[in-house]
Amino acid sequence: MKIGIIDADLLDNGTRHPNLACEKISGFYKDQGNDVKLITNYNEVDDYDKVFISKVFDFTKVPIDVFDKKRYPHIELGGTGFFWRDSPDLPYEIEHHMPDYHLYDEFIGQEIARGIKPLKFKDYIDYSIGFTTRGCFRKCSFCVNEKFDHVFRHAHVEEFLDKTRKCIYLWDDNVLGYAKWREVFDELNETGKPFQFRQGLDMRLMTEEKAKVLSSSKYHGDYIFAFDHIEERDIIEEKLKIWQKHSSQIAKLYVLCGYDSQDEVDIANTFERVKILMKHHCLPYIMRHEYYLKSKYRGIYVTLARWCNQPSFFKKKSFREYCEANQEYHKNPNTLCAALSTMREFEHDHPDIAAKYFDMKWDYLGETPTQESDDFNDEREWKDDWQMDTPANNYIHNVEGKVK
């Protein structure tokens, strides 16, 4: 058969990550002797006997009516972008097939030929990709994993390891919540290859043993955790202290906002989490849930994210200084830039919150100086990894990035 595969997210805005399901489908059908190709234009779907379309993000646009079964009887759909929590699982033999890491080769070649930097495709080229575990027990209402009640083993590393590739990255949902987590880390370390978990690791589950194993692993890039709820401040602070006994690298934590509410209460508790992370010399990464768009203060959410998510600004300037610095680059000196005007508006309405948080600075609050990882210690890399990316994970598609 002539089989076409469409990575719908790639064809809309593009992502930095290959679609793992597409790679597994390709690997399986190629092994069966089929002619498999990545389709990069929807006009070509009728040229194939069978077409698989995968979509991770619900905001990804698909220009043809793929749900019209009469018109497109040969198209099969999958992914959270189409079905959210009801997305059908891949058949076992495909799910556990070695991904075809060369599915995107032709596309990448064309992109590089038209001037796109090869660095953009490092996730396609340098990594073996997979899940060692799946599931989670926390049941966060914004997460596709709400349907699970535990973490379970999904695959052994050898199932998706391409020994010719430099590194490994994992999409596990909550590996630290897996009872035999140690087994997973032993397997990963035995490969001798640097690895990283791309979803935020669950800091609340940190123990001395986990901190020791994780910090002494051949870990690639930053250790990224999550701090989603201010109510968890005590446990996060307690566990951060355990972590920092074992690691001198600056930890990065996702800070979800705009989800529980979109008012000054949510904004204050987001600033409070930022303050706590500053105190521990960690870096926050603000994740705005799409509900933030309902907020009267959505400009504050945007500015807060821009300040925090660029460590080079965050480490040197207070929120107020960051907004004022924006004004210096504003084209019309007779008007206020968006950052400064939104900051002033919020300060006018809530002077108590502004007084508490707008002038706090990394230098003043940090108590435990640590060093950054070698891999992501400059803004360019940070941006590459976080900002210039569309959301990366396969379950939270209405949050602007990855989150635990």
Ligand code: SF4
């Ligand atoms: S967001 Fe993270 S901690 Fe919450 S249910 Fe999903 S995987 Fe678990």
